[in-house]
Amino acid sequence: MDRRVFLSTVASVGTTVAIAGCIGGSAQEDYDIGMSTNRFRPNTFEVEPGTTVVWQNTSKQGHTITAYGDDIPDEAEYWASGGFDSESDAREAWRSSTGGLITQGKTFEHEFTTLGTHSYVCIPHEADGMSGAIVVTENPSNDQ
Numbered sequence: 038m039d040r041r042v043f044l045s046t047v048a049s050v051g052t053t054v055a056i057a058g059c060i061g062g063s064a065q066e067d068y069d070i071g072m073s074t075n076r077f078r079p080n081t082f083e084v085e086p087g088t089t090v091v092w093q094n095t096s097k098q099g100h101t102i103t104a105y106g107d108d109i110p111d112e113a114e115y116w117a118s119g120g121f122d123s124e125s126d127a128r129e130a131w132r133s134s135t136g137g138l139i140t141q142g143k144t145f146e147h148e149f150t151t152l153g154t155h156s157y158v159c160i161p162h163e164a165d166g167m168s169g170a171i172v173v174t175e176n177p178s179n180d181q
């Protein structure tokens with residue numbers, strides 16, 4: 038092969054890969070909060086009222102996303118992966134049948150309408166400190 042032709046082919050392949058890499062990177066960020074082995078990332082996330090927050094399990098571990106019933110605003114409806122009506126229902130379902138489980142690659146989403154701090158936990162990793170908070174505010178800032 039002619040050496041000049043070979044070099045230009047390599048150069049254009051390199052460019053194509055770099056562009057494809059950029060597109061792939063942004064496409065993977067279709068979630069707001071990732072779940073690593075035992076952490077929510079970021080663990081505090083601020084949103085405006087009416088925002089749907091999306092979590093994705095980015096690890097091989099199974100997780101739950103379970104609101105603390107006593108640690109969300111009084112006016113807010115209870116929320117948890119699995120759709121349970123209370124924290125005690127969510128914990129009971131986890132104990133009896135791993136209810137609310139979000140497996141690798143799966144997502145959970147919830148729309149937040151009530152201003153204030155909504156604290157939540159991953160039931161199986163609670164002892165590891167896997168908890169987080171969604172802060173619903175008119176002026177969100179997420180300086181990461």
Ligand SMILES: [Cu+2]
Pocket residue numbers: 074075076098099100101159160161162167
């Ligand atoms: Cu977990």
